[in-house]
Amino acid sequence: MVNEYGEALDKNGYAPSVLQPGDMQESCFLCGENGEKLDRHEVFFGSAYRQKSKRLGLWVCICHGKCHLWGEEAVHNSRETDLYLKEQGQLAAMERYGWDEEKFRAEFGRSYLED
Numbered sequence: 558m559v560n561e562y563g564e565a566l567d568k569n570g571y572a573p574s575v576l577q578p579g580d581m582q583e584s585c586f587l588c589g590e591n592g593e594k595l596d597r598h599e600v601f602f603g604s605a606y607r608q609k610s611k612r613l614g615l616w617v618c619i620c621h622g623k624c625h626l627w628g629e630e631a632v633h634n635s636r637e638t639d640l641y642l643k644e645q646g647q648l649a650a651m652e653r654y655g656w657d658e659e660k661f662r663a664e665f666g667r668s669y670l671e672d
Contacts, residue, residue, distance in 0.1 A: 560612045562654060571597070572614035575653045576645060586617035587624040587638070594621040598632060600646035601665055609664065613654070615646045643669040 559565055564572040573579065577586050584591035595618040599610035610616055619625045625632060632638045647661055647669045658668050 562613075564614060566612065569611070570608070571611045571616065574616055574618075575614040575649045576600070577617045582618045584618075585620040585624050586642075587619050587630075587632075590620060590623075593623065595619060596621050596625045598625055598642070600642045606665060610646075613650060615650060617642065640669060 558570075560572050562572075566572055574582065582595070585593070585595060597616050598619050599607045600615045600617065601607070601610045619632065620628075622628065623631065624638075626634075628634065630638050632642060647665070650656060650664075651658070651661055656664070658670065662668050
């Protein structure tokens with residue numbers, strides 16, 4: 558199975574990350590540590606956007622506890638961290654897929670470069 562850009566999807570529907578190449582996925586995208594269990598985090602979530610994030614490679618590996626779920630700056634606890642990942646995801650998608658800001662808005666509902 559492939560996405561609309563010809564990228565192969567794994568058995569769970571994930572295209573290769575456009576933010577974090579495979580050789581970098583052994584450490585956390587946010588803190589760089591590699592000692593803790595890492596989770597895949599879809600940068601854009603919600604019913605429609607989670608699947609789109611998976612299919613377009615807009616995901617990163619982050620520490621299960623400190624950076625994903627429980628830390629003060631964890632993406633699920635910190636709007637600032639969440640917006641940082643969304644901005645990075647938007648920039649990566651625009652570069653990888655040749656999108657302008659208007660196309661990104663059409664795909665994900667808004668631009669994160671304006672915040």
